[in-house]
Amino acid sequence: MLLVLSACVAPDADTGGLALPILPDAPVGEVRAAEDASTSATAIRTLPEQWSDVPIVIGAGPSGLTAAMDLGDTLVLEAADVVGGRARYAGGFLFLVGTEEQAALGIEDGPALAEADWEALTGAPPTDATRAFLAATDGVRDRLVGMGLTFTLQRPSPASRALREHGPTTSGRGLVDALAANLPAGVEVRVSTPVRGLVFVDGAVAGVRTDDGWIGADTVVIASGGFMDRADLVQLHTGWSDGGWRMGTTYGDVAADGSALDWAADARLGTANLGAIGTYRDLLALPGADGTAIQLASSAGLPWVWVDTTGTRFIDESATWSVLLSGFVQARSNVWAVTTRESIEAAVSEADLPFLVEGDGWRCADDWEALGTDLGVDAAALVETMATVDTIRARTAFDALGRPSTSFSMRAGTPCAFRPGSVAAKNFGGLAVDDDGRVLDAAGAVVPGLWAVGEAAGMGVPGMGGAWGFDGSLSAVLWSGWRTAAAIRTGP
Ligand SMILES: Cc1cc2nc3c(=O)[nH]c(=O)nc-3n(C[C@H](O)[C@H](O)[C@H](O)COP(=O)(O)OP(=O)(O)OC[C@H]3O[C@@H](n4cnc5c(N)ncnc54)[C@H](O)[C@@H]3O)c2cc1C
Structure with missing residues (x-):
């Protein structure tokens, strides 16, 4: 396992060896959102206790795992005591287009047909990012098959072609276990390590705050999932009233507690499509x-x-x-x-x-x-x-x-x-990102060093979920991690 952190740095230490652009007792005014004294960002008045030379990924759900997998040397901070996120409890059904499994059943399919179906599926026409996703799903399948997974089409009726749901024969747990088993040696995953906030200096991300102080890093990938455990946020963004809907169940200690939205509020990050919540009609x-x-x-x-x-x-x-x-x-x-x-x-x-x-x-x-x-x-x-x-x-x-x-x-x-009543299941809105997963601020400008993938960014594909989302969005979650890792590695 690669050692990814430098030793602790005292607040008054010589900063010469640090890449962090902050001086001891640096004015808080340099920190994003400094005007609001209640923000997590303003709590940072010292040098980091640790400095990560490699990207930090927040969350070891499916999107965090795929991001880390392709980033290579990475520090993954996970709040729960297990990896795999909510997908650990999922059937693991994936929306896949034009697969061998469909062909074997005589179902003709491909990205163009999926694009044609898109508005009926999600309530909105495909965006450019959606088109890129639809063209990439077969590649998602192939990578998973390369990890030993096999798939069956869930609803083989021709009338159900639009659903395109493929289930791994291992279930969601087998899927995330396969991802974890395929992490390269340079990925360090720290479980039971919740991130409490983001740190910014001069408008760029500078690290993350944990219970043991803050860790400096110049690349941070938010993969902390959605806000399905927050009734206040669901009601705020949908206008649903009490009684007409209910939350999904709690899943172990894997929370979807909307950390990313709290950080967005702290630092005036952009958000998008927050009212698009995938629901199950519960009869x-x-x-x-x-x-x-x-x-x-x-x-x-x-x-x-x-x-x-x-x-x-x-x-x-x-x-x-x-x-x-x-x-x-x-x-x-x-x-x-x-x-x-x-x-x-x-x-x-x-x-x-x-x-x-x-x-x-x-x-x-x-x-x-x-x-x-x-x-x-x-x-x-x-x-x-x-x-x-x-x-x-x-x-x-x-x-x-x-x-x-x-x-x-x-x-x-x-x-x-x-x-019919409804159960809130998953978010198709979240942090605003560009087509590669760079987080945008409230004015639409890229926040240097900060990226978001998976449900934290509305499945990581801008505009993809449309008005209400679709089934099997886990394929977008997985793909968004791989896509963003490629963009980070390519550099600006
Ligand atoms: C029962 C169930 C069944 C489902 N079935 C399907 C399905 O069949 N098909 C499908 O497409 N989707 C399904 N979903 C939805 C799917 O599981 C999620 O959309 C997907 O897991 C999102 O992946 P993610 O990586 O973005 O976030 P998550 O899976 O939510 O993972 C986020 C991770 O970040 C961690 N985290 C959160 N906040 C912090 C923090 N502050 N610091 C550190 N770590 C943090 C969490 O503990 C978690 O491990 C299902 C969900 C559930 C609950």
């Missing part, structure tokens, strides 16, 4: 009579279909985990999950049954037409939609929307409907 809970949520059983046979104002189905409901399909829902008004009372009752535990009373979140009617009228959707179309649902199962392997016909298990009975 697994109903409001109960006692005010608590009643969980519906999660099984392959989902006993409901989604309709919008037109009274017709517009998506494959079996993909309720899908950010893409959530985007389709977000783009529509008046969406309902339609089912029967008998299906709901079958999906609720016996203990919860007494609390299952119709309320604001869901309602029933005598027949489909009356229900449609009550919901404010096209009632005649709803009647027709529900008539076809029963027949789909017997007819085809996949229905026209790509849902496996075996997953329709609605019971006959009283028509009911409820509102």
